[in-house]
Amino acid sequence: MKDIDLVYFSPTGNTRKTLQTIAAGAQTQVIEHDRTYPQGRREKLHFTKDSFVILGCPVYAGRIPQKPENIFEGIEGDDTPVVLVVTYGNREYDDALLELKNLAIENGFIPVAAAAFLAVHSYSDKLAGGRPDENDLKIMGDFGRTIRGNYLRKNDYKGTLIVKGNYPYKDGMNYTPLAPEVSEDCTQCGECVSVCPVAAINPDDPTETDPDLCIRCCACVRICPVEARKFTAPPFLATVQFLEGNFAGIYKKPEIFYITED
Ligand SMILES: Cc1cc2nc3c(=O)[nH]c(=O)nc-3n(C[C@H](O)[C@H](O)[C@H](O)COP(=O)(O)O)c2cc1C
Ligand code: SF4
Ligand code: SF4
Structure with missing residues (x-):
């Protein structure tokens, strides 16, 4: 029985939790490689034919996150089987899973399943609020059990994995400089500093955030114990309003894809 290596970027923790729940269903030894913070992203990872990897990230504007640039840099497989997972907040995942699959193939992996x-949604609890719910957690666990049953004992993976998505990919995020506003309620506790994946918040004064570095992941907004951090720029608020107007109150189901023999 193979161990599982989890490799993920997950600023607000949804993707990490999803991968951990899938891995728990697979009932094997799990090793985690967290690529969310700069130190983790610098780690070079080399996997062999005998490894088994689950690679995951959130969907940002229908793509895998384009910033920070190095979320999956320096990760190499050697015909290593991989399961690809994206999490998304009730709008769509568009081309993200296809992009993750293609990236994995370019780096020496053999995709065997995807989900x-x-x-x-990092922006609003009205979008996929309460997800993952009990049903999602069960589907994740069952997915893990299927991975165990079908792939963890094998060393030969033949066939093609087809996932949803188009190439050329969507444009992705338009990163005009932007950062959360900080109200006078800030107590300088520093919690936001420790969760920022790109070190955009000044540790000496957390009310200062570098808008050129900020990737709008909302990790700081969600962790702040006094709700002092908020994105207030009109274009950001318009996006949230559009999303809530069009994608709140809809129950979408997880989608899972498996390799099929040619
Ligand atoms: C910058 C940004 C862009 C996003 N774009 C999308 C999107 O295109 N479609 C969607 O359904 N959810 C989108 N989301 C929601 C996230 O994909 C979702 O909340 C994800 O589970 C966050 O993962 P994490 O908790 O692992 O960081 C976006 C979130 C952020 C912060
Ligand atoms: S988490 Fe909130 S209160 Fe704490 S330093 Fe950051 S902005 Fe201030
Ligand atoms: S400052 Fe920007 S990048 Fe850093 S945690 Fe907050 S939203 Fe994310």
């Missing part, structure tokens, strides 16, 4: 799971 898109729903999880609360």
Whole structure:
């Protein structure tokens, strides 16, 4: 029975939780490689034919996150089987799973399964609020059990994995400089500093955030114990309003894809 290596980027924790729940269903030894913070992203990872990897990230504007640039840099497989997972917040995952699959193939992996799971949108609890719910957690666990049954004992993976998505990919995020506003309620506790994946928040004064570095992941907004951090720029608020107007109150189901023999 193979161990599983989890490799993920997950600023607000949804993707990490999803991968951990899948791995728990597979009932094997799990090793985690968290690529969310700069130190983790610098780690070079080399996997062999005998490894088994689950690779995951959130969907950002229908793509895998384009910033920070190095979320999956320096990760190499050697005909290593991989399961690809994206989480998204009730709009769509568009081309993200296809992009993750192609990236994995370019780096020496053999995709054997893939999934898109729903999880609360980083921007608003009205979008996929309460997800993953009990049903999602069960589907994740069952997915893990299927992975164990079908792939963890094998060393020969033949066939093609087809996932949803188009190439050329969507444009992705338009990163005009932007950062959360900080109200006078800030107590300088520093919690936001410790969760920022790109070190955009000044540790000496957390009310200062570098808008050129910020990737709008909302990790700081969600962790702040006094709700002092908020994106207030009109274009951001318009996006949230559009999303809530069009994608709140809809129950989307997780989608899972498996390799099929040619
Ligand atoms: C910058 C940004 C862009 C996003 N774009 C999308 C999107 O295109 N479609 C969607 O359904 N959810 C989108 N989301 C929601 C996230 O994909 C979702 O909340 C995800 O589970 C967050 O993962 P994490 O908790 O692992 O960081 C976006 C979130 C952020 C922060
Ligand atoms: S988490 Fe909130 S209160 Fe704490 S330093 Fe950051 S902004 Fe201030
Ligand atoms: S400052 Fe920007 S990048 Fe850093 S945690 Fe907050 S939203 Fe994310």
